[in-house]
Amino acid sequence: MAEEKAIHLVYHGAGLSGKTTNATYILDKHGVKWSFRNVIDDLTSGWGEIKFDGLKVRFYSTTGALAYDPSRFELVKKADGIVFVVDSQEERIDANYEKIVEMRRWLSEIGKNTPYIIQYNKRDLPNILPIEELEKEINIDKAPYFEAIAVNGIGVFETFEEILNKITN
Numbered sequence: 591m592a593e594e595k596a597i598h599l600v601y602h603g604a605g606l607s608g609k610t611t612n613a614t615y616i617l618d619k620h621g622v623k624w625s626f627r628n629v630i631d632d633l634t635s636g637w638g639e640i641k642f643d644g645l646k647v648r649f650y651s652t653t654g655a656l657a658y659d660p661s662r663f664e665l666v667k668k669a670d671g672i673v674f675v676v677d678s679q680e681e682r683i684d685a686n687y688e689k690i691v692e693m694r695r696w697l698s699e700i701g702k703n704t705p706y707i708i709q710y711n712k713r714d715l716p717n718i719l720p721i722e723e724l725e726k727e728i729n730i731d732k733a734p735y736f737e738a739i740a741v742n743g744i745g746v747f748e749t750f751e752e753i754l755n756k757i758t759n
Contacts, residue, residue: 597670599754602673609651613638615743617638642754643754673753678715679717680717710735721737736749
């Protein structure tokens with residue numbers, strides 16, 4: 591029997607944007623615990639794996655800490671698809687922009703046409719930017735996007751299913 595191909599799904603974005611929250615929500619719903627490594631100042635990197643619609647999906651969450659640039663690069667390099675999680679709060683726009691530029695640069699250097707989608711997270715907070723402004727500042731490539739409140743699971747599965755669709759089609 592042939593071994594199942596694992597899909598490497600990376601949640602990338604600025605520190606504390608909700609990357610790990612997204613992945614943990616999905617893994618928890620499948621009874622899988624998240625494995626953490628590189629825990630520093632509440633910035634985490636981790637992984638987990640589930641079977642979903644006949645696919646083996648490996649989740650990775652990148653840490654926002656500058657010291658882990660090489661780790662983030664390696665995760666982006668091996669990604670079959672990326673969910674770029676944006677913290678919608680006005681004061682986080684620069685951090686979001688910095689990370690999407692980083693990701694786009696790395697994808698260009700790698701020379702791989704890795705699909706990615708954007709998730710505008712934390713839409714329940716009072717100091718969020720309008721979607722139109724986030725789209726103008728962050729979504730240069732006009733990637734598909736979803737609004738989310740990951741801590742409550744809102745928009746999490748929709749984002750996940752869309753990136754799997756982009757990877758497999």
